[in-house]
Amino acid sequence: MPDGKIMKALSGFYYVKDEDRVVQCRGRGVFRKQKITPLVGDYVTYQAENDQEGYVTEIEKRKNELVRPPIANVDQAVLVFSAIEPSFSTSLLDRFLVLVESHQITPIICISKMDLLSSDQTKEIEQYAKEYENIGYIVLRSSAKWEDGLDTLIPYLEDKISVFAGQSGVGKSSILNALRPDLDIKTDQISSSLGRGKHTTRHVELLSIGTGLVADTPGFSALEFSELELEELPFCFPEMVHYGEQCKFRGCLHMNEPKCAVKSAVEEKNIPEYRYHHYQQFYEEIKSRKPRY
Incomplete structure (x- = not known):
């Protein structure tokens, strides 16, 4: 057959x-x-x-599957975050990164609206970008007009199944329209009261972009760690995987254990403090989750 x-x-x-x-x-x-x-x-x-x-x-x-959007065998997620309007959020970005890592999907961080920043704001965003690059993530920068940044993005889409996800209202549909102008994907304007945009797609479809395929729906509309176990969380932070090999205890969760190499790396500023802070937040969130039966 x-x-x-x-x-x-x-x-x-x-x-x-x-x-x-x-x-x-x-x-x-x-x-x-x-x-x-x-x-x-x-x-x-x-x-x-x-x-x-x-x-x-x-x-x-399947090598992986997502519930929202319902799609399987995803290779990578392009996480779109604006540098400004809405403000860049490391907390939300880290939440997305953990969800992506937990599904064995390669993340690509894309920071948009770089051209709208002042010189001081640019320095701050570039510092964040370098910290994520030091962890091992790919970080792309683009302007408010997506056509200006497509030449850096398109090579990463070749021969892959990709989903776009990230902050609401940053123009994920605008990116797809820039990649394939014939699509004319409809988007609602950002609500000024909520600061959120609405996506009007009603089904999931893979679109051909060059030799790659892109899902025309925003990914990860559910941001809770409903399927992630505590023991899996450290493996969703690549820098903790790296330093965790030096922890005294195997299976160290990097919270209260003695001689924890991850906590030492935070103190020595080898791991950004905000990354560890978010790890602690996610740990407590998963720990306090109601049991599933």
Whole structure:
């Protein structure tokens, strides 16, 4: 039987791309019984009824999956954060980074609106950017006009499945429109009272950008650590993985344990203090989470 990749899911139909054709498929009833839902990004086997219609019969094992947006096999997340309007938030960025790391997705940090900063503000944002680069993250800078920064972003999208996520109201849809002007993705204006933008996309679809694929929906609308366990949290901070190898106790959670190399690295300013502070916040949040049954 032929195979392909689900490019779009809409109203119970799955649009499977198989080389140069797209076949509109339904899922087999067995998926419902097994409580499995085919997702955009899935590699599937399908049975063709004719040239344009068929049934999804098998789903290959996923390397990861997201609930919101519902998508599978994501390679990377482009985290879009504005330098100003709204202000750059390391707390929110670190929350996104932990969520991305917990799904084994590579993050790319993109700081927009750099051209709107004063010289002092530029120094502050550049300092943050360098600290994240020192951790090992890719950090891109762009202006308020996304067309000016696309040449730095596009090479990272090649041959990857990417989602865009980040602060609300920073223009994620504007980026996609700049990448593919023919899309004309609709966006609502930012609400001045809430400081938030609304995205009007109603389904998930993978769009071709060069040799890459991009989901046309904002990622991670749920920012709670509902699936992350305490023991996994340190592994979502690359610098803690690095220094944690020197901790006295295996399985050190870098909170109250003696001879903790991570806490020493914070004191010696090898780990930014705000990163450790956010780690502590996330630790307490997960610890106080209601148990799941």
